[in-house]
Amino acid sequence: MDFFDRFAIPHASPAIYASMVAIVLTSVAIVAGLTYFKKWGYLWREWLTTVDHKRIGIMYLLSALLMLFRGGVDAIMMRAQLAAPESKLLDAQHYNEIFTTHGVVMILFMAMPFIIGFMNFVVPLQIGARDVAFPRLNAISFWLFFMGAMLFNISFVVGGSPDAGWTSYFPLAGNEFSESVGTNYYMIAIQIAGIGTLMTGINFMTTILKMRAPGMTLMKMPMFTWSSLITNAIIVFAFPVLTVLLAMGTMDRLFGTQFFTTENGGMDMLWANFFWVWGHPEVYILILPAFGIYSQVISTFARRNLYGYKSMVWSMVIISLLSFLVWVHHFFTMGQGALANSIFSITTMAIAVPTGVKIFNWLLTLWKGKIVITTPMLYSMLFIPLFTIGGVTGVMLGMSAADYQYHNTMFLVAHFHMVIIPGVVFAMLAGLTFYWPKMFGFMLNERIGKLTAWIIAISTLVAFMPMFFTGLDGQARRMYTYSEATGFGPLNMISFVGALGLAAGFVLLVYNVYYSTRYASRDISADPWDARTLEWATHTPVPSYNFAVEPQVSSEEPLWDAKKNGHELFKGEYKEIHMPNNSGVPFIMSSIFFVWGFSFVFSLWIPLILATIGIFACMTHRSFEKDHGHHISVKEIEETEEKLRGA
Amino acid sequence: MKFKWPVLSVLFVIATVLAGCDNRLLVLDPKGPQAATQAKDIMLSIGIMSFIVIAVFALLAFMLTKYRASKQPKDYEPPHIEGNAIVEAICVGIPILIVAYLSFVSVQSNYKVEARPEGYGDKEPLVVYASSSNWKWHFSYPEEGIETVNYLYIPTDRPLEFKLYSYGPITSFWIPQLGGQKYAMSDMVTTLHLAADEPGEYMGRNANFSGKGFAENTFDVTAMPQDEFDDWVKEVKKTAKPLTEEKFNDLLEPGHLGKSTYTGTHLDFSPAPEGHHHGSSDESGKSNEHSEHDSMDDMHSEHESMQH
CATH class of the missing domain: 2.60.40.420 (Cupredoxins -  blue copper proteins)
Structure with a gap:
């Protein structure tokens, strides 16, 4: 029985038992449903083994939405606990686990797959490619991310969740102060997902640099593609730091090394430094693609070309460089002295300059435009003022002497939520609404969509603005409770109301999907928004080969050129198309990775060794496999094109 | 235009609340020289930042009111504008000036809060x-x-x-x-x-x-x-x-x-x-x-x- 004790939750509560039951029931329902409707084959052929960037993109987006709700439930529980002084809803340990998983899930398993999902779906279409450079690697990236996310998510029902915060600072996260396997989950699950992300970085850099349509020089790439290129460059430089860091953390926890311990020369601040050397660029990994989406949306619905294309590109390049030079601002209070703080204070505030340029460029894109407020545009127009509030408070935090007062308080929490929610989440919702017709062949309802946008925007303000004040009043972040005497009560109650509003907004989003799936017209054109770039130049639904004929490009808005200036997009005849084959290996290998990770978390060495062998077996199989893909014949292309044009 | 008002009114409420209670917020109620330096920096940056926020809000409100499709003739075709060196220089220049000023303040305060507070004569700490x-x-x-x-x-x-x-x-x-x-x-x-x-x-x-x-x-x-x-x-x-x-x-x-x-x-x-x-x-x-x-x-x- 001792063997099984390790899987018990050190900290059980009715809520956790209820979720256990819910997880089991949902799993049973999914398996039964698939069997009843005889969809196992469909699932395997069309999704689990796919290497098609569009399907992988959609799977990323679905996972991200799923995780949004997981992280959202955490958020609601936190705000409910803090809504009143000395609330007994959650105890300290449970609260600590919840804010830890909220952070990890939202950043790494919600925002990351969301942006990578859009990159997958949009970038190859936008540059006129047939797929990414390494389609099978892309499938491995997705499945590694997915398995990492699932491994992390079972922690709260098997063995216990991590409880040292999403930053997992040592020595708190070390064995001495965090005895459950929770932090092992953190180390291993993020490691697995991180390897997938690193591969994505390499894959998309190659795709964008090598596979653009004829005529699309770098300075004629659409802004989302530019943002993706820069983001992936940041990924390639930043993620190896995370990989090494997590490996060191794992060794400290499982193999008795002393990198970050309090004794034997361990240095706790080394973790903090490494973490933010990755962690700060990570913030820009999230925000730059969001900027890319806003650029596409704003230009489309202002019916104008993007103002200051060149300065947009250069500002992103500068942001990406500066993002590696500011990490110390996450711990101005570590005692590194006035000089170091001054340097990092200046680099931090300097980021406001290129970011400001982008804001002004968007505003100037509206100038002399013909603005149509659709749901994606509404999100973008709400983004500008809200993000500005988040951004300027970032400059305030960058003033290091004053940061001694903001650090670790709700002021900081308010700041980064005001940046990430309007910045990233609004962009994802705008992008989802914008690209929904291309993905699924119908549009989301505009009335419900706009209502959702308003509810989410107002709730964001209601939820996070009060935190600026409680922060300045001395409410530290991550406190599971506070006394009535502090006077934090009323403002926290307002925050809770805002959190409920956000929840209502996201529920409305789901309702919109349901409603539109049932009632929306399927009779839409391939270009329902009257957009400007190549992803709208192909059919809806997009055929597996994307473009029957390679598109020709002469500006950064090729489709607009074709519509207004008589530019000829598709020249030439159909030719045979070479496409990659589906493969089950990425899914199988990643599943073995899941077993590998699980064994690692619980120090089950024999299964770990077996899983390692299995992973290498998959790679060996790939090395000796002769798979040259398949060819789509001209006749088949003709038939498909005929059918899609007819439809 | 209609949707500027909720945002603006929220901002107004915030400003009023801030003005009303800044004496009660601990950080803005300093009882020592270091906290006073920090509170001064905070109020200064809130002031400058409010100016930026208001400028952005105003510009956005202007663009959205003036250039809405509903206010344009049906056949209006927005022009193709690449960008303008002078406008962009202003967009870069103003933020640089603001950041430079704040950096100047920030560096000074850094040395202040990292040193023994002055004004206590030769009293040993x-x-x-x-x-x-x-x-x-x-x-x-x-x-x-x-x-x-x-x-x-x-x-x-x-x-x-x-x-x-x-x-x-x-x-x-x-x-x-x-x-x-x-x-x-x-x-x-x-x-x-x-x-x-x-x-x-x-x-x-x-x-x-x-x-x-x-x-x-x-x-x-x-x-x-x-x-x-x-x-x-x-x-x-x-x-x-x-x-x-x-x-x-x-x-x-x-x-x-x-x-x-x-x-x-x-x-x-x-x-x-x-x-x-x-x-x-x-x-x-x-x-x-x-x-x-x-x-x-x-x-x-x-x-x-x-x-x-």
Whole structure:
């Protein structure tokens, strides 16, 4: 029985038992449903083994939405606990686990797959490619991310969740102060997902640099593609730091090394430094693609070309460089002295300059435009003022002497939520609404969509603005409770109301999907928004080969050129198309990775060794496999094109 | 236009609330020079930032009102505009000026908060070793030869020099009304310079998450004139029990404790990790030993003179 004790939750509560039951029931329902409707084959052929960037993109987006709700439930529980002084809803340990998983899930398993999902779906279409450079690697990236996310998510029902915060600072996260396997989950699950992300970085850099349509020089790439290129460059430089860091953390926890311990020369601040050397660029990994989406949306619905294309590109390049030079601002209070703080204070505030340029460029894109407020545009127009509030408070935090007062308080929490929610989440919702017709062949309802946008925007303000004040009043972040005497009560109650509003907004989003799936017209054109770039130049639904004929490009808005200036997009005849084959290996290998990770978390060495062998077996199989893909014949292309044009 | 109003009204409410209650917010109600410097920076940056926010809001409102499709003729075709060097130079220039000014202020304040506060004549600072353990604060007054747990008495009108370190996870020593926080870590000592100008009771806490007992990891600060402080020290020396190594180890056990007071300090038998700020393990091992001797000697000499 001792063997099984390790899987018990050190900290059980009715809520956790209820979720256990819910997880089991949902799993049973999914398996039964698939069997009843005889969809196992469909699932395997069309999704689990796919290497098609569009399907992988959609799977990323679905996972991200799923995780949004997981992280959202955490958020609601936190705000409910803090809504009143000395609330007994959650105890300290449970609260600590919840804010830890909220952070990890939202950043790494919600925002990351969301942006990578859009990159997958949009970038190859936008540059006129047939797929990414390494389609099978892309499938491995997705499945590694997915398995990492699932491994992390079972922690709260098997063995216990991590409880040292999403930053997992040592020595708190070390064995001495965090005895459950929770932090092992953190180390291993993020490691697995991180390897997938690193591969994505390499894959998309190659795709964008090598596979653009004829005529699309770098300075004629659409802004989302530019943002993706820069983001992936940041990924390639930043993620190896995370990989090494997590490996060191794992060794400290499982193999008795002393990198970050309090004794034997361990240095706790080394973790903090490494973490933010990755962690700060990570913030820009999230925000730059969001900027890319806003650029596409704003230009489309202002019916104008993007103002200051060149300065947009250069500002992103500068942001990406500066993002590696500011990490110390996450711990101005570590005692590194006035000089170091001054340097990092200046680099931090300097980021406001290129970011400001982008804001002004968007505003100037509206100038002399013909603005149509659709749901994606509404999100973008709400983004500008809200993000500005988040951004300027970032400059305030960058003033290091004053940061001694903001650090670790709700002021900081308010700041980064005001940046990430309007910045990233609004962009994802705008992008989802914008690209929904291309993905699924119908549009989301505009009335419900706009209502959702308003509810989410107002709730964001209601939820996070009060935190600026409680922060300045001395409410530290991550406190599971506070006394009535502090006077934090009323403002926290307002925050809770805002959190409920956000929840209502996201529920409305789901309702919109349901409603539109049932009632929306399927009779839409391939270009329902009257957009400007190549992803709208192909059919809806997009055929597996994307473009029957390679598109020709002469500006950064090729489709607009074709519509207004008589530019000829598709020249030439159909030719045979070479496409990659589906493969089950990425899914199988990643599943073995899941077993590998699980064994690692619980120090089950024999299964770990077996899983390692299995992973290498998959790679060996790939090395000796002769798979040259398949060819789509001209006749088949003709038939498909005929059918899609007819439809 | 219609949707600018909710945003603007929210902003208005915020501005009113801010104006109405800035005296009550701890950070903006400083009682010492360091906190005053920080509060000044904060108010200055809020002012400048509000200007930016209002400018952006106004521009956005203008664009959205003027260039809405519903206000344009049906056949209006927006022009193709590449960008304009002068406009873009302004967009870069103004933020650069603002950031440059704020950097100037920020650097000055950095040196201010990292130095002994000025304006107290040649008064020697009171040195207090503040160490945290799960989830308590231990305050050692080496010159006075006393130690307290979870409460801090300080004299007003005199610089204070806190030496911070931790018996466990990273914590952050913070008394919002006297000045911003600084980390306390297990393998080095950090220094925080503060001073209190007014007698009074202040809230102090650990601001950095340190596990289960973090929320209650607070301490009370009482500032009083120097003579009252001296009386208190005398009183403690008369009434409190000595702090033995055994007793101190009990205190270090994880948990919450009330307030308590001792004569002697734990620095005698469990010295602060002073003297090694940098990496490599053998070096730090050596300097550790070294500093141990140093501080032991210091302590002894001080104690000899202190003890009656």
